[in-house]
Amino acid sequence: MSSSSSYFSGTDTPSAGGGVVYFNDNELSKDVVHPLAFTRSDGLVCNDFGVLMSDWPAGEYKLKTVATFNDKINDGMADYAAGDYVVEYNVTVQK
Numbered sequence: 001m002s003s004s005s006s007y008f009s010g011t012d013t014p015s016a017g018g019g020v021v022y023f024n025d026n027e028l029s030k031d032v033v034h035p036l037a038f039t040r041s042d043g044l045v046c047n048d049f050g051v052l053m054s055d056w057p058a059g060e061y062k063l064k065t066v067a068t069f070n071d072k073i074n075d076g077m078a079d080y081a082a083g084d085y086v087v088e089y090n091v092t093v094q095k
Contacts, residue, residue: 021051022064044076056093063089
């Protein structure tokens with residue numbers, strides 16, 4: 001595995017507190033996590049955050065994303081209550 005992309009829906013809205021990406025429980029700095037914006041074919045504008053990681057040694061890794069919404073939001077498809085939205089990934093690298 002040479003890259004990982006983490007999705008934060010609506011983190012650029014005024015009610016969003018922001019998003020954080022962790023690698024093995026260490027927060028990745030903003031100079032490593034890069035915002036990406038794109039428009040889907042159905043017109044929905046999406047915000048994504050990408051992290052390129054390479055040359056991983058074989059082993060087990062944990063990735064975690066946390067998106068925080070200070071207020072209830074709607075991303076154009078669904079409502080999301082205020083709070084933290086956490087997604088955890090267990091990554092195994094085999095060589």
